[in-house]
């Protein structure tokens with residue numbers, strides 16, 4: 001048996017696990033390694049074994065024996081069944097007080113279930129969201145660990161050593177008990193869907209609407225990246241737009257099939273929001289936009305059926321073009337604020353439902369570096385939560401209220417022009433509808449409640465009666481008095 005020299009171990013050495021193991025080793029940790037097929041462990045040792053202290057092992061038993069107590073193992077295997085199989089093998093070999101960390105993209109309800117089962121056996125289980133892809137895993141991810149306070153005492157210093165750093169602070173915080181970390185990571189991914197779709201809608205308006213070239217649009221994104229939209233996603237958008245295809249010399253974007261894939265975290269975010277009753281329209285529309293893009297038969301059928309409508313070109317004079325591009329920038333910023341407001345509302349509703357005490361300001365802070373949605377504006381988001389101004393909604397914080405006020409006319413023009421010319425902007429328009437719904441003193445929901453009472457005797461409340469009092473009307477016979485139930 002190997003001597004217990006490692007203060008941390010990684011199980012699962014594909015792209016994410018091997019990079020995370022290297023990152024850990026680069027920061028002075030001694031890292032035990034295990035992978036189901038030993039070839040991956042060998043490959044890591046051959047290519048990077050000299051980068052730090054690694055302890056390669058060939059069985060789970062050897063791996064566990066190589067760990068110092070409290071033993072801490074990070075699992076980076078395929079989500080779902082492989083994660084359960086790996087957890088079971090580790091639990092059998094470990095002892096009470098040891099810590100198992102799942103760094104995969106697990107569904108937070110699975111994490112809650114696993115944590116309960118593993119806690120019953122005296123071990124700690126930490127579901128930890130890891131964002132930033134392979135590059136982040138190697139050079140500094142944003143980390144969202146759940147689990148017990150006790151496990152955080154051991155794990156905190158290790159995770160802080162490898163996390164990205166933003167404004168001098170490591171991008172990791174203890175999110176809350178059991179599944180809180182994976183819940184926050186899930187919403188992070190949902191916001192990422194929204195952010196990406198908004199950028200895609202902006203691109204479409206410039207490409208089809210204004211007839212601009214990919215290089216011209218790339219230059220616009222470069223400019224936008226210098227201001228309040230400064231973010232990783234805007235930066236990489238410019239790179240994608242400027243890339244040429246080696247085979248044809250065309251913009252690479254033009255030869256990429258227009259079907260956006262997804263792995264499920266966006267869908268989980270929307271499903272969970274539906275369960276919680278949280279309105280995340282931007283994220284929902286972003287997920288559905290990807291779904292529509294990935295239905296080639298339906299789309300080909302629509303082409304064949306010749307569905308009619310405007311062709312997507314905007315009739316805007318050269319003189320007005322710059323102003324319209326500026327309108328798009330404002331619309332993007334306002335919609336982005338709505339996406340974050342909705343995402344944070346989901347975290348807040350989830351925290352209430354599952355009993356987590358989540359520090360929203362800290363969540364915004366750890367998203368400033370390492371992760372895909374890292375953005376300059378998360379500094380102000382964090383400040384808004386820190387001061388309590390965003391407790392109910394990010395949109396109520398004076399900074400963002402003003403930002404939306406300033407962007408608003410542009411936002412409305414963009415949505416209106418897009419509808420006129422036939423370019424779909426589902427997240428721009430649903431975000432605007434959410435904003436208008438939120439600020440409406442009276443919604444048409446009264447009519448829906450009337451309909452529900454008519455066909456299903458679901459009752460309704462009255463504006464002149466105490467909250468909670470229920471009324472029912474015998475609708476078929478107008479003029480009869482309401483009966484209180």
Ligand code: NDP
Pocket residue numbers: 011012013014015016017035036037040076077078079081082083085086103104105106130131132133134
């Ligand atoms: P994959 O998701 O491709 O998983 C491959 C790893 O899982 C290999 O180590 C493989 O072992 C192991 N594995 C598969 N099936 C089993 C099994 N039944 N029992 C034991 N081990 C098994 O690897 P990635 O590195 O891409 O991702 C790892 C985790 O990190 C996933 O949960 C993913 O969702 C998550 N993640 C990924 C991100 C990314 O950008 N890729 C970002 C953030 C999180 P073997 O070599 O023996 O086949």
